[in-house]
Amino acid sequence: MASVETRLKVPSAAKKGEIVQIKTLASHPMVSGQTKDSNGKPIPRDIINTFTCSYNGKQVFKMMLEPAISANPFIAFPLRADQTGTLDFVWVDDNGAVYKDSAQITVT
C-alpha cells in the first residue's frame, strides 16, 4: 500500500496500576528482500524495522522487526497505566519513513 495507515486500540480510561492491553496495526508491505520481480531482479528489502511506544515522553516499549514478519504487522503488548497522558507510537521503515500515531489515556 502506497500510503501507510495505522490503527490503534488503547482504552480511553483505566484505574491507576491497572494493566491494559495496547493493540496496534500498521499497513505495510514488509518486502523481505528475498523476492524477485518479473525480470529476476531482487526487490530491495523494505520493512518496518523499529516500533516504539512512549508514555508521556518516556519509552515503554520498543521492538526491532525482522524480514520474516508478515505484511501489515499487528503488535500488541500489556502496559501498566499509572498516569493520565499521551501514548505516542512510532513506526520506522527501511526507507527512513516515519509513521506516527498517538492516543490519550485517562487514569483515575
Place this chain on the structure above:
Amino acid sequence: MRLFVAALIAGLVLSLASLVWSQPDPSVAKHTAGDKKSGYVYAEPQTRAIQDDDFTNPGFLWIDKGRTLWTRVDGTMGKSCAACHGADAVELKGVAAHYPKYDAKLGKLIDIEQRINLERTDKMGAPAFAWESEDLLAMTAFVKLQSRGMPVDVATGGPAHPFWLKGKQYYETRRGQLDMACAQCHVQNGNRKLRTETLSQGQTNGFPTYRLSWETLGSVQRRFRECNSQIRAEPEPYGSDDYIALELYVASRGQGLPVESPSVRK
C-alpha cells in the same frame, strides 16, 4: 445374552457419542445456512479470531481507506460517492448481497466491482479503478461491509438465467493440465481431505477476503485466477464474461450465507 446386552450398550453409547459429535459447533452456526458452510467454518480457530475482532482484522485497513475514498470528491462532475448516497453509506445496506446482478442498460451481468466503476465513470466522470487496485479493493470492501451479516441473495432467474447457466457450465467443465472442474473439489469432494487440507465448499460470501498467504485483501476474481492456476489451466483476465457468470453461479451456491466481508482466510 450377557454379551448381547454389552454389545447393545456399547452400540448405544457409540451412537449417542456420534450424535453429540455431529452437532454443529455453536461458534460457527451463524456462518452456515442449512448444509451450506462458509469458509469461516473451515478456518483455524486462530484465523477466525483475527476475523472476529474488527481491530485485528487487517481487512479493516482497506475499510478505513474505503471510507476516505467514499467522501473524496473525484471526477469531472465534482462529486463524491457520499454526495448521492450519504456520508455514512447506510443507504447501501444489503445492496452488495444481490451482486452479481443483471444490468438492463448494459444487457449483461455485472459484479459489484464493475458496478462501482460504472458509478464512477457514468455518475462522477471519474476514471474507473483498475482491477485489483488498492482503491477498488478498498471501495468494494467498504460497500460490502454495509451488507455484513445479511444473507447472500442473488437473482438466478429471469434475464440473469442464461448467465447463471453459463457459470454453472464453467463450474462443471474440466479444464487445465490436471483436467479438473471446480465441482470436483467443491461439490463431489467438499468437506473431504486433500492431503492435510479440508476442501471447503468454495463459498464466496466473505470476499474481498484477506488471505494470510496473499498478505493482502483480494477479490473473488483473483481467487478464481488462482484456482485456475492450481489446476494448471490458463487463468482468464479479470472481469471476463466467464468469471462474472461464474461469480453468479458460485454466489447462488451460497444463497442464504451471511455476507462476511472483509473475511480472513489462510
